[in-house]
Amino acid sequence: MSRSSRGRLASAFAVLALCGGLLPACGDDGDEEQQSSNPTLTVAGWGGATGDATQQMLLDPFAADGGAPSRMVDAPGTQLARVEAQNKAGKIEWDAMDPAGDAAFTLYRRGLLAKLPADLKAELERELGAERVTPFGFSHGNAAEIIVCNMDKMDVCPKDIAEFYDVERFPQSRAFPAIGPIQAVTTAQVAAGVPREETATSDVDVDSAFEQLDRIKPKVRVFWDSGDQSEQVMRSGAVDMSLMWASRAYRLQKSMNLEVNWAGGVYDPSYFTVLEDAPHKQEAFDLLGWIASHPAAQANWARAAFSSVAHPDALASLPKSLTDQLADTPANFEQLAVPNFEWYSENTRELDARYQDFVRGG
Amino acid sequence: MSDRLVHVLGIVVAALVVTILLAPVLLTAVLSLSSDSYFTFPPDSWGLRQYREVLGDARWASAVSYSFELAVPVALLSVAIAVPTAFAIGRSRLPGRHAIYAGGLAGIVVPISAFAIALYGVFAELGLHGTYVGLVLANTVLAVPVVLIVVTAAMARVPVELELAAMAAGASRRRAWLGITTRLLLPSIVAGGVLAFVTSFDEVVLIVFLGGVDQTTLPKAILDSARFGVSPVITAVSTLLMLGTSAVAIAAVGLARRRR
């Protein structure tokens, strides 16, 4: 390459660099996103299709109805850590979010979630029923972990949790959740003899629960820590049965010969909540109230996100082919064990550490 | 006879290893042409569905764009820091310069997850967590060693005679020498910058620990999709990413190794 053309190459590169790199650097902060309407509320969610559904079926109709314009941010799996980080930095950036139950109760105990005003709480209980409402929010986007068997590899599938934990009768390889300690431990509680209806209110006997977990550990070939992985290991044949999310199981069922058992499953709710010290707290409370009192919007969301909602009218308006797969449908819900999140929020560190040892330890 | 045996054996093993090294690349490219909505091998159906989906989805486009927004300043900054350092190390007798060179390589040598946590604590305290500036600085630490190695090596290969001639002939001796050497080094500097760009473009661990929610680079988007997402379009995304960075990197390495 001659000297002059080399020089031209260098200057072309420099121009490209300036256009591509430095101009955004001047004003961009990385956290801001240009929206055509200036959003007020920031809602943190799981991203992907669920996040899209929330934006289109809940946030936009809320804005159209006179509420504050809102936008979604994606924080899959890291909501607890990010809120804690924002708190540590002294600057809460989010207004609302829909964390999983264990994270929600823990955040509330640490004072990071806002307590619902009394009148809002009363309205929520009126619309959704008292058991769907907590001091800080209502259940939304609820999942369930249920027993799923690959019937090409097995003749009989465990009918309930006691059978899932019976490794003599069912020696096949299993997949078991690595995440959500309290949900997993709840199944162990039932295996240890606690009646299903009482798990939500009984304190966890940690030693007896882990005694049960240690029984199945030799047969747990994979501890899944993402929905995708739980699907992959069933599909690839790495495991013959699994305790996995219902939505994933039904996706798999379209291309695999599976048996799906709700009996012995565990309820895995998420909660729509407002953050304490949220920049726009009142608007966020309004959002919660609106969602809870608009079953049609909830139904649209459930259809788009393939996830369960709390409002009975919403469930009633959905086709049976969908509600058969949802955790809040009465026929399904009454077979599930509900975790004791209150107890968990008081014993988070101990249970997390113990479960981590169970999964990762020898 | 044993000589030939070793020779033949060596070739067989080398060929095997080359195949193994390229296998994952080929597999990803092949699977990107599957139209299934889940992973099986061999694919049940073929087609360009994945590519159509990727190119039509704004989320991937914004991930690519953010990757560029980070990688370009990182490359420029790394070059601006590493080239002067290379001059100081290669053309001076500064005491401690070798220690400085070793320090400059820290970005490669320090275990990256530990380094991410170290930055996590400092960033949280200084409010740099989730900021553009923070990510640029962190990535620069990783990219500087790359430029430093390339340019230092090239500097050692510059013929002495050219530099001495420049110094003897130029009106201002030192400046003439600097001009000549820099011009001779230009291909390596550009190559180093490009390699720094690729290093930053591909980087993911720092983003996971230090990035805010809106800061999604392409590798982070792929990782999130692999762990939390559902659609297998990431084989198409991965193939495009591989082709892009390989082409750029190989060109850069070719540029750096050019003999006159």
Add this chain to the structure above:
Amino acid sequence: MPAGRPVLANWQALLLVAPLVALLAGLVGYPLVRLAIDSLGSGVDLGAYATVLESSAGQRALVVTVLASLLVAGLSVAIGGLLAWYARSARSTWVRTALWVALLVPFFMGTVTKNYALVLLLADNGPLNSLLSALGLGPVRLLYSSTGVVIGMVYSMVPFAAFSLYGVFLTIDETLVEAARSMGASRVRAARTVTLPLVLPGVVASLALVFAISLGFYVTPVLLGGAQVPFMGGLIQDYIFTSFDYELASAASVILLVVGFAVLAVSLGLIGRERLLRAVA
């Protein structure tokens, strides 16, 4: 620096290195010091270390990480060395180009795409297992096991080791080997008695570097090993994102750093600074 090179004055050199020194001090030195201090907690005690090292998860993570990194270092240097040797001594440009491409493409593939591709390759119903089944060697369970993680890490590190050793091999004077052969030694014998002692320091350096880098791996153990293959990187991730316990995370990080630096320091003592630096390039 060979005699006769033009030289910058020391004060000029100092100005030139100032940006790097500032970057290192602020973004490497200070954070590492901060990390060590934070890991001691508010009361300056080793409680966090005790928690990490006494938990069965922490112990297993440390053992697995160190052993796997040793294995990875050995394998990568062996395979990378073989390839580098071929790249150096191959006569046909065709072979050399093939080797370079084979090394460069994985090197610049990017961590996530690389490991994701390996997930596809090593899956129970993936192509590798299909091949093995066809050969009668049965499906082998590679994913979600330490074996899979080691394979993934070796895949990442072989190019690095190859480039590092290539540089070392370049410094070997071919005439010494030819002298040995002209005196009747076979290729193998010449390699063993002449080349090996010359490359040994470079090999040690590469081993130490690959080991240190392997300790910090995060994406490979997470994608290929999953939750039950405990690696320090994964454990640290748990501490931050699941338990939000920065103190435990920093203690675990310091442990990693200490192990890594110890190995590098030992090799520095064994072979000297210059050879160690040469092995990085």
